[in-house]
Amino acid sequence: MILRIFIIPALLIHLMTMSQTEKNMGKTLMVKEITTNANGDLKQVSELLEKHTALQEIATINWDSFSYRPTVQFRIARHQNEIWLKFYVEEGHILAQFSEANSPTHRDSCVEFFIDPLQDGHYYNFEFNCIGTTHLAYGPGRGERQFVDKEVIEKYIKTISSLGDAPFEEKSGNHQWEMTVLIQEEAWTFSKEINLQGLVSKANFYKCGDDTSKPHYVTWNAVGTEKPDFHRPEFFGTLKFD
Numbered sequence: 001m002i003l004r005i006f007i008i009p010a011l012l013i014h015l016m017t018m019s020q021t022e023k024n025m026g027k028t029l030m031v032k033e034i035t036t037n038a039n040g041d042l043k044q045v046s047e048l049l050e051k052h053t054a055l056q057e058i059a060t061i062n063w064d065s066f067s068y069r070p071t072v073q074f075r076i077a078r079h080q081n082e083i084w085l086k087f088y089v090e091e092g093h094i095l096a097q098f099s100e101a102n103s104p105t106h107r108d109s110c111v112e113f114f115i116d117p118l119q120d121g122h123y124y125n126f127e128f129n130c131i132g133t134t135h136l137a138y139g140p141g142r143g144e145r146q147f148v149d150k151e152v153i154e155k156y157i158k159t160i161s162s163l164g165d166a167p168f169e170e171k172s173g174n175h176q177w178e179m180t181v182l183i184q185e186e187a188w189t190f191s192k193e194i195n196l197q198g199l200v201s202k203a204n205f206y207k208c209g210d211d212t213s214k215p216h217y218v219t220w221n222a223v224g225t226e227k228p229d230f231h232r233p234e235f236f237g238t239l240k241f242d
Contacts, residue, residue, distance in 0.1 A: 026221045027237035029056065033197075034077045034084070042160040046180040049075040049086045058111075058207050060219045063228050068092075068214040072111065072207040078196045078241050081185035087111045088178050089130070093212040095170040096131040096163065101150040105129040111179065112206040116233055117194050119202050123233050124148075124188070130177055131166065132159030138190040142231035148189050156184040170212060202236035 034052050038044040058072040070091035077084045094109045106112070108129035116123035125145070127135040134153050137145035161179040188194050205220035208230070217228035221237035 031241045032077050033242040034079050042180050053077050058205050058220045060222050062223045066217050068216040081196050083183040085181040090176045093172050094175045095212050096167050098133050099167045101153040105135040107211040109209045115203040117201045132161045156186040158182040196241045199241045201239045203239045204236045206230050
C-alpha cells in the first residue's frame with residue numbers, strides 16, 4: 001500500500017513534466033516537396049497544393065480577452081527553392097483597406113507566416129491581407145525590423161485571392177475566402193543562398209484583424225505571452241522541409 005501511494009504521485013509528476021516539455025517544444029510540420037512544371041502559375045499551384053498536401057489548422061486562442069476564433073486552415077509545400085502556401089478562411093467580418101506593399105496589413109483581415117529559416121534568431125514576417133497585399137520585413141524582434149523592398153515583394157511574391165485585389169470597407173456576414181501564395185527564393189533578401197532541401201526552420205502561422213469589428217489573434221503554435229504578440233520567435237514551431 002505504501003509503495004502504491006508513492007508510485008502514483010511520482011507517475012503523475014512524470015506525466016505532467018512530459019506534457020510541459022512537449023508544450024515547450026511546440027508543433028512540428030513536415031513540408032513536402034512538389035515536383036512540377038507549374039512555372040509560377042498560381043492556379044496550378046493551388047491545384048497541386050490541394051492534391052498533394054494535408055490541411056493544417058490555425059486555431060489556438062492564447063488570450064482570453066480576444067476569444068473570437070474564425071475558421072482558418074492552410075496548406076504548405078516547397079517546389080525547389082520556392083515556398084507555396086494556400087489559406088482558407090471563414091469569418092464574420094472581412095476588411096481590406098490596404099493595397100500597397102508594406103502597408104499595415106495586420107489591421108485588415110490578415111493571414112501571416114513568420115519564419116526563421118536558419119534558426120539564427122532572425123525571422124521574416126510575411127503578412128497578407130485578404131486581397132493579397134503583402135507586408136514583409138526581417139530582423140530579430142518587433143523593434144528591429146528591416147523592410148524588404150516593395151519592388152522585391154511585387155516581383156518575387158505572387159498572391160491570388162478569391163476576393164480579388166481591390167480594397168473594400170468592412171463587410172459583415174458569413175464570409176469565406178481563399179488565397180494562394182508563392183514565395184520565390186529571391187524574396188529572402190537578407191538571407192542569401194538559402195537551400196530549402198532538408199532545411200529545418202522555426203516558424204508560426206497566424207490570423208488577425210485589428211481593425212475589424214471582432215479583433216482576433218489566432219495562432220498555429222501556442223504563444224505564451226500576457227498580451228497578443230506575434231513577434232515572439234521563442235514560441236515558433238518547427239518546419240522540416242523535404
